[in-house]
Amino acid sequence: MAIIAQSCSRKKDTFINRNFHALGTRYNILYNGELALERGKLAVNDEFTENFWELLPVERMNISEDVFLPGESRNQDFERAEEKAIKAIQKHGMNIDGKEKNYQIDEAYLLLGKSRYYDQRFVPALAAFNNILNKYPTSDKINQVKIWREKSNMRLDNNKVAIKRLKRLLEEEEGVITGQDLADATAALAQAYINIEARDSALGQLAIAANTTKINREKARYHYIRGQLFNEFGQKDSANVEFDAIIEMHRNIPRSFYINAHLEKSNNFNTLDGNLLEFEEYLVDLEENRENRPFLDKIYYRIAEYHRGQASDSMAEAYYNKSLRKTTSDNYLRALNYETLGNMYFERNIYKTAGFYYDSTMTAMQPNTKPFRIIKKKRENLDDVIYYEAVAQANDSILNIVSLSKEEQLAIYSDYVDFLKEQAIKEQELKEKEEQRQKNTIAAKTAAANTRAGKTLNNPNSLPGGGFNQNGSGSSFYFYNPSTVAYGKNEFLNIWGDRKLQDNWRLSNQKANNVVALKESGAKDTFEDQKYDPETYIASLPKEQGQIDSISKERNFAYYQLGIIYKEKFKELELSKSRFETLLKNSPEERLVLPSKYNLFKIYSELGLTRNAEAMKSHIISSYPDSRYAEILLNPQSELAKDENSPEALYTNLYKKFNEQxxxxxxxxxxxxxxxxxxxxxxxxxxxxxxxxxxxxxxxxxxxxxxxxxxxxxxxxxxxxxxxxxxxxxxxxxEKKEFVPDDKAEYFNVIYQFNVDTKEDVEAFVTILEQEVAKIEYFDLSVSKDIYDQNTLFIVVHGLKSIQGARGFAQLLQSDKKDKRGRPLKPKITRDYFAISSPNYAIIQRHKNLNAYLKLE
Missing domain, CATH: 1.25.40 (Serine Threonine Protein Phosphatase 5, Tetratricopeptide repeat)
Structure with a gap:
């Protein structure tokens, strides 16, 4: 026990002490810390979703912009790992004579740096790695530490520093740094090159990383990034080599890499020179493989893109919709599907449906991003297209009907009324069938219930047929089972309809007698409705020439707006050309003729219709020689940009007058x-x-x-x-007219009123006032002339700090002044005035309610 107690000391540099603390650090504290770090890394991997639509990052980690206070952590496992590392350093560090004797402390600092790095506290992580480099330069982990330090630098946007140090490391340690350390170093260097947009330099480093690492997930990632980069450079064959390397790994890698490698390779297929039949079979195999079910959304999208490229729009639309039905969390793919379908309907001039798809597109996009704003603007422009197309079509239809004779109008509306009657009859027939079906269902359920009750009460041992004869004995005869009979009746009605009991009942002319009856009797009252009378529609047509002219004018303006929108907003020149040409055929009002012809000239020129463009140019110059359009066509270099009669010059001059009030x-x-x-x-x-x-x-x-x-x-x-x-x-x-209390204002003005038509010398007054204002050095005062209304001009002194100060300043200007000898001088400013705060001055200028303010004075 004495030996054990003595070995616990961190101040004695003995073999027992060093190994006691090293073993305790390694197999207790660091072991548990590394377990916590691995759990945290798994959580980071689970949170990260690969975005195969963009260039993949070399390292799988989401960077959060959330701000955490000191002591807070994003992940409890990383916090525990950090605590274990700090405990190892504090409890088992043996710093004797400035040297660390516990050879596991560098491992503790490395664990500390890694836990901080994954917790996205990159500055403290950098400090931990630098501590190892400064204190433990002979550590066996020194190359790992250098790599982690540069990874931290990259996260702090110090990419050039990271590139310089990693290149130096690879050059100095060539042949020494091998295995996973070499793979990590080259992968980190590749990411730094990508960060500074030197993507060609990243290719070589990724190749080394892919060939060196033994971790299949990383190998697939490096190959995939190389394939993406080769595609960016237009080197499809080289990209396919990388994707093939991933495909060969098959089940050794995550399925997402395997599928996306197939899809990227299929995107590189040359439809002009390749075997289309084999390629279609290849896509079908991807679709039908049961293992690919989680990725059917992307597979369907790729098949849809292929069919669209082959001009098979119906097949493409079907697969886009199948992709949408499968799409779950991939919002980018959902947005692509919706946007593509919207574009397809737009190209077919089905604008309302296109608008619905664009609305759905925006729900799948991140708001306030550039792609979102583009779609939003397109959708807003589409509102105008939908509106004006509806106006043009409706008014065209009305004008076409109006131009027909009474007999032709009657024929058209008679056909329409017949159509309405047929629809009414079909709806009635469906309604009766549904009612009959419900009756049969109820009857069948009632019969079944009665049968079950009969079996229970009368003959529990009845035969499987379930029916009973008159003697009560069980029988399997069909018609003795009410449930079976009811079911049979229902099936007969569904197949044959309600038919009379007569010969040749199977013939088609015997079917739907209820419909005939409906036509002859039941619908008679219904068809007396005014909507089934052709005269109703004829009576609603405009009769007066003024009404017809108004409809025609509205139709023409709609065509003009459509031409402008298609040309300027959507760059759809063919559609724009069609609308302008239709407009000119409809005898539009004069104001629309010349702009339409000039726009047609520009469209013809852009479409390469040289003959049409020259003919239109000649027509404009000869028919409208004094117009600005003719001047532009005669002098296309200047396009009247500097001409005093050009809209630009006129607007500029008018804006100057606006500033001059x-x-x-x-x-x-x-x-x-x-x-x-x-x-x-x-x-x-x-x-x-x-x-x-x-x-x-x-x-x-x-x-x-x-x-x-x-x-x-x-x-x-x-x-x-x-x-x-x-x-x-x-x-x-x-629109708020309420005046603001003076104690809430910061600046105040003194106002002098003049009549606009006055013969008084306003300029002389302003000059005197400016001279007096210039003498006030303790305020930054200024003088302005402001128009109040058609009759009133204000001369305003700005910059006073209180309402009392404004009034005092005006009174000071009115006081009699004396020269140095005490002789009185004539007052310079004797005009009436009123003081007002700057907010209230803005209100009276906005609402022209000066009298209301003066009443408050």
Missing amino acids: KYAEVIAEADKQIKRLEGDGYVPKFEILKASAKGRLYGFEAYKESVNYIALNYVNTEEGDKAQDILDNAIPTL
């Missing part, structure tokens, strides 16, 4: 340009500038009305979106 001029000129540039992309900009000028000159209500007009009439423009955002978010705040 010439609001009445801005409103008048904006109205003029909006009419002149109808259909041009700058029109919404003039509208929103006019709305701002109206708000400044006439107040809040005028501004709100103008913004609402823009939101309703320019829904497919950036300005329209901005107007809607203002209505939703800014207007509710701006």
Whole structure:
């Protein structure tokens, strides 16, 4: 016992002491700590989901952005491992004369660093690894420690430092560092190269790692990343070699790598030169393999992509939907399926269905990401397409019917009414069948219950047939079993319908007599409804020319908007061309003709329809020689970008006038340009500038009305979106008229009023006021001229700190002043004024409610 007690000392450097503490560290504390670390690593692996849609990371670990306070841990197992490492260092460390005598302490520091690394506390982990390098340079784990240190540096975005040190390690220890250490070092170096986008340099390091490691999971990962990189570089043959290496490992690796290697290899198949029959069989084998059931969502998606590439849209759609029915947690795949189906319906001009698919796409995407915003914008644009397509189709249909003779209209609506009657008859027939089926079911259940009761009461030993004859003895005769009879009747009705007892009852003309009866009698009252009368529909058609012209105008505007949307928003030039050409055939109003023809010229040019483009160009120049479009076509290099009559120049000049507070001029000129540039992309900009000028000159209500007009009439423009955002978010705040108490304001103003048409010298007044303001050094004051309304101009002194200070400043300017000899001078500022806080000044400018404020004074 004395020897054992003496060996517990950490201050004596003896053989017994060193080995006692080393053994206790190794087989007790570190053993339990390493078990906890392994449990934690398993939890990390379980939490991580491989995203095979992107380049895989070299190390399987999710990086969380959650912030933990000191002492908190993401994983209790890592916390326990850290505690064990610290206990080993504190309880069994033998630091004697500046040297560590316990040869297991470097292992404890390595465990400490690893547990912190997996707990995503990379700075403390780096400190633990550096401690080993500084204190234990001869440790047998030194190469591992260097690798872990650089892995920590990479997590802290010190990739260049990590690359420099790992390269030096591999060069200095060449031939020494082998096995798993070499695989870890080269894999870490590859990840550092990937992090700095030097992906070609990563290929060689991953090859060494894949050939060196004995862990099949890691080997598959390294091969897969190499295959992904080769695909990025367009080297499909080299990529297939990597995927084949994974496929050959088969059941020695996770099934996800095996399946995705097959799918990536199939993506590299050349459909132009390859054997399509063999490839289809290859895809079918993947689909039918029972082991691949957990991955059918991806397999179906790949098959769908193949059929779509072969222009077999019906097969592709079927497989996309099968993939959706199988998809569970892979939101990216779900979004791909929905988006692709949406695109397919969009290409077929089935916009409403496409919109539904885009809605589903967004539910599977991460909000506020770039792909989400792209789909959201496309969906919003699609709202306009759906609306205008519906308007165009409905109005086209109405105008087509109106153009027909009364006899032709009657024929069309008679056919429609006949169709409605047939539908009503079918619905009635189905209803009667369902009622009969329910009656038969009830009868069968009742008969079965009676039969069971009869068996129990009358003859428990009856025959299997279940029926009874008149003598009460059991019998298997069919018609003695009510349950069987009821079932037979039900089956007969389902197969033959309700038929009369007569000869040749099997003939088809004897079927559905109830339907004939319905036509002749039962539906007579139903068909007296107005919707079964053709005259009802004819009477609803527009008769007056004004109504017809309004429908035609609405239809033409819809076609124009569709042409613009397809061209500008979706780049669907063929669809845009079709809509513009249809519009021009419908004799549109003059304001739409020239913009449509110019857009058609640009579309013809982009589609390579040179002859059509030249013909349209000549037509515009000859028929509209004074238009800006003709000027653009005659001088395509400048496109009037610097011309004083171009929309850009006009808008710029008008904006300058807005800043000069010439609001009445801005409103008048904006109205003029909006009419002149109808259909041009700058029109919404003039509208929103006019709305701002109206708000400044006439107040809040005028501004709100103008913004609402823009939101309703320019829904497919950036300005329209901005107007809607203002209505939703800014207007509710701006419409508040209540004045703010002066004690809650920070800055105050002094206001002098002038009539806009006054003959007084406003500029002279401003000059004198600025001179007086310049003498006040303890406040940062300024003077401005602000338009209040059409008749009133404000001269404003800004920057005073209190309402009393504002009034005192104005009174100071009004006081009589004397020169150095005491002689009185004439007062310089004698005009009436009022003081107001900056928030309240904004309110009176916004709502033009100056009188209401002055009453409070």
